[in-house]
Amino acid sequence: MEKLSSDNQQFIKRTFPIVGMHCASCARLIERKLIRTPGVLNATVNYGSENASVESDTEVSDEQLAKSVEEAGYKAIIGQGAKDKEQRTPEEIKEEEKKKELQNLKVKVIISSIISVLIFLGSFPEWFTFVPKILTNPYVLLALTTPVQFWAGRSFYLATWSGLRNRTASMDTLIAVGTSAAYGYSFFSALFGGHMYFDTAAVIITLILLGRYLEAKAKAHTSDAIKKLLGLQAKTARVVRGNKEIDIPIEEVEVGDLIRVRPGEKIPVDGSIVEGISSIDESMVTGESIPVDKKPGDVVIGATINKSGSFVFKATKVGADTMLSRIVKMVAEAQSSRAPIQRLVDIISSYFVPAVLMIAVATFVVWYDFGPTTASGLMALTNTIAVLIIACPCAMGLATPTAIMVGVGRGAEKGILVKDAESLEIANKVKVAIFDKTGTLTKGVPVLASYTGKTGTSKEEVLRIAASLEKGSEHALGEAILEKAKEKGFVLKKVQGFKAIPGYGIEGNIDGKRYILGNRALMKKDGVDYKLTEKEIEKLESEGKTVVLLAKKRILIGLIAIADTLKEGAREVIKSLNEAGVETWMITGDNERTAKAIARQSGIKNVLAEVLPDQKAQKVKEFKGKQDRVVAFLGDGINDAPALAVSDVGIAMGTGTDVAIESAGITLLNRDIRSILTAFNLSRVTLSVIKQNLVWAFGYNVILIPVAMGILYPFFGWLLNPALAAFAMAASSISVVGNSLRLKRIRI
Amino acid sequence: MDIDKILVTITGAGLIAFIWWFFFGKKEVEVVAGESIDVVVDGGYKPASIRIKKGKTTTLKIKRRDPNSCLEEIILPDFKIKKFLPLNREIEISLTPQKTGEYGFHCGMNMYHGKIIVG
Numbered sequence: 001m002e003k004l005s006s007d008n009q010q011f012i013k014r015t016f017p018i019v020g021m022h023c024a025s026c027a028r029l030i031e032r033k034l035i036r037t038p039g040v041l042n043a044t045v046n047y048g049s050e051n052a053s054v055e056s057d058t059e060v061s062d063e064q065l066a067k068s069v070e071e072a073g074y075k076a077i078i079g080q081g082a083k084d085k086e087q088r089t090p091e092e093i094k095e096e097e098k099k100k101e102l103q104n105l106k107v108k109v110i111i112s113s114i115i116s117v118l119i120f121l122g123s124f125p126e127w128f129t130f131v132p133k134i135l136t137n138p139y140v141l142l143a144l145t146t147p148v149q150f151w152a153g154r155s156f157y158l159a160t161w162s163g164l165r166n167r168t169a170s171m172d173t174l175i176a177v178g179t180s181a182a183y184g185y186s187f188f189s190a191l192f193g194g195h196m197y198f199d200t201a202a203v204i205i206t207l208i209l210l211g212r213y214l215e216a217k218a219k220a221h222t223s224d225a226i227k228k229l230l231g232l233q234a235k236t237a238r239v240v241r242g243n244k245e246i247d248i249p250i251e252e253v254e255v256g257d258l259i260r261v262r263p264g265e266k267i268p269v270d271g272s273i274v275e276g277i278s279s280i281d282e283s284m285v286t287g288e289s290i291p292v293d294k295k296p297g298d299v300v301i302g303a304t305i306n307k308s309g310s311f312v313f314k315a316t317k318v319g320a321d322t323m324l325s326r327i328v329k330m331v332a333e334a335q336s337s338r339a340p341i342q343r344l345v346d347i348i349s350s351y352f353v354p355a356v357l358m359i360a361v362a363t364f365v366v367w368y369d370f371g372p373t374t375a376s377g378l379m380a381l382t383n384t385i386a387v388l389i390i391a392c393p394c395a396m397g398l399a400t401p402t403a404i405m406v407g408v409g410r411g412a413e414k415g416i417l418v419k420d421a422e423s424l425e426i427a428n429k430v431k432v433a434i435f436d437k438t439g440t441l442t443k444g445v446p447v448l449a450s451y452t453g454k455t456g457t458s459k460e461e462v463l464r465i466a467a468s469l470e471k472g473s474e475h476a477l478g479e480a481i482l483e484k485a486k487e488k489g490f491v492l493k494k495v496q497g498f499k500a501i502p503g504y505g506i507e508g509n510i511d512g513k514r515y516i517l518g519n520r521a522l523m524k525k526d527g528v529d530y531k532l533t534e535k536e537i538e539k540l541e542s543e544g545k546t547v548v549l550l551a552k553k554r555i556l557i558g559l560i561a562i563a564d565t566l567k568e569g570a571r572e573v574i575k576s577l578n579e580a581g582v583e584t585w586m587i588t589g590d591n592e593r594t595a596k597a598i599a600r601q602s603g604i605k606n607v608l609a610e611v612l613p614d615q616k617a618q619k620v621k622e623f624k625g626k627q628d629r630v631v632a633f634l635g636d637g638i639n640d641a642p643a644l645a646v647s648d649v650g651i652a653m654g655t656g657t658d659v660a661i662e663s664a665g666i667t668l669l670n671r672d673i674r675s676i677l678t679a680f681n682l683s684r685v686t687l688s689v690i691k692q693n694l695v696w697a698f699g700y701n702v703i704l705i706p707v708a709m710g711i712l713y714p715f716f717g718w719l720l721n722p723a724l725a726a727f728a729m730a731a732s733s734i735s736v737v738g739n740s741l742r743l744k745r746i747r748i
Numbered sequence: 749m750d751i752d753k754i755l756v757t758i759t760g761a762g763l764i765a766f767i768w769w770f771f772f773g774k775k776e777v778e779v780v781a782g783e784s785i786d787v788v789v790d791g792g793y794k795p796a797s798i799r800i801k802k803g804k805t806t807t808l809k810i811k812r813r814d815p816n817s818c819l820e821e822i823i824l825p826d827f828k829i830k831k832f833l834p835l836n837r838e839i840e841i842s843l844t845p846q847k848t849g850e851y852g853f854h855c856g857m858n859m860y861h862g863k864i865i866v867g
Contacts, residue, residue: 097834165790166791166860167770168771168792336823336824336825338826342825354767361760361767364756369753393859394857
């Protein structure tokens, strides 16, 4: 339903299905009826899509519209209780259709299996002497085969026909032509005498249907990841309205709603806590198993589970904007994208089926002309059928997409969000990994590393005074000092005459004494002598720390070192990459000294310091230009977005900004830098499964089509039985899907 | 060579030529789309060659009339779109291409093909 407004008057547009129309004039009739309904501005009914589209003012209810349609003699699927099939989402229809199709296939497989066994027994009385005579009668065999050929095999004919009308061919064409040849020849043999191939036709159809059944069952599991993600969604939300709390469907939650979440419940949508504290299990979205503590002001993600406390949060993102919806969308998009390796397959598959048809004709001619004189016609026929049946374009078509689907899904479960197939395919070929420093390699939050007292002042006193002074400032470095003081449980002192001096530091009076806190420049300006501690300051700075000096009445009384610390696991990641021969680089806007210090700590070999944000992308391009190496860029901030986009594989941290995530090919939702290795591994195993699939699918066709043609006959006297060909064909596509599903269990 | 063999050879050669012509010799009719275009899925895509404008949003209104399960999904890999097409129900896909070029689309099994030409 869409709300429109015009001339200050609200009206709505509704589209709903109509059942029971059997001609275009019915549509006109309903249209007229709808337009005459009070409050309706305009109505159109489409006979083709069986939908009505009605614009009306908001007063008109669904029931009124339904009644009008009913009066015209039809049924509108609208309003409550309208659970007709047209009301379901395409996904639901798909589920149901799949179920129906599977059920249908199952019945066909069972019945045609039983008949095929009978036909098989009757076709070889010399082997199965116990078989009643009647089964060997040609007319009985014909009668048994006919339903298998045209009832069980009907779908092959339908598909062939619809393809031929468009001058295209599919594997159904091959099966229909192959089995029809066997059936048609046998039909005349049954009437006029000669060899019969009823068993071939029936067994081929049965086996291929069985293959389709198994393949459909297996394929359903390739999209499990999405189903699992959608299943995480909460169904209702408890919204606070005035003094009351009411449960409403999650679809009706609006931005700004206050929502109560009790312990053990799922958080319905994204938002931020306004009241209460809790610990929240975010593993379903981030893959991180340790619950996260949250307090007022903290962000909560929909579909995560509230473990302990009860809290109220304000909805900030609902519907398609929530983190979960966006993840589902990205996973679905990635699963539909094309891996570069697929391009060749696409080209081949567009020529494959017609080529096989031509090969089949050629096979017939060659065998007819040059085959053994006694039975050249028969051998020509069986070999032609074998060629048609063994060719399996399906396996080629399924090789890459199924592996990508399972691989992307597996990544999502591990908190690695892959945005396109291409990133997944090439991530394991990365030769240069460029890390952004702040927020990617480091935590991005400065923490107080050390503090010392000078000229007789205790270090505790230094921290207490510094924290008291910083209380009014909003500087990131100040946060680090305050955080430490809070941790120590210090009671802060009252500050008078507070003043921030941008670029230098701050000043203020405590207990009547004037203090200044800031950098060297501030000390110099104020005439504080710090030369004696210069060495100590330089040493701290060489470790990548930022040093803040505290002076009382022009005398230096303390030093505070603040540093951004490495992320857990960063060193491990760099070490693994270095060992794997990947060139590691760090890129940062920070000064060289700090950059080098972090590089040393993390083990990163190369540093690019003092790079302006807008130059990052340029640097990545330069790397790409050199020797055509695959370059990965790892970052988290808005300023990293261009670099993430131009790199071959952009990897964004899950803690990063939306812009960064949008620009990246891979996002590490679990915020764990170690997942980079997992992502590379996932890429490696997925690619190897794709390669196995392709080798298998191509190899299968390249080797077995010539065998079916009878190429081995002159040397060994080997020919391929068409029924065996059907078995191989069915097995080949199932094995491709099965191999892709293996990705679900592989250790990464 | 016997007369039957000659006949079979000639017929076979003719049949191969026919198959070639039938499948590869067809002319693609390119249809220029406006803001939206109806695409019917029935033994393939009609039209199979759709021209749309760069930078503009074009809606493909796709309706599957063919019960063949091969065609139940449409995939536009370059646009990262995969949609299930319920039988006889219109599904809309909106595209806003930013680059010119030819972008293929195909069914779930990659047997039926069509293309979108962005110009």
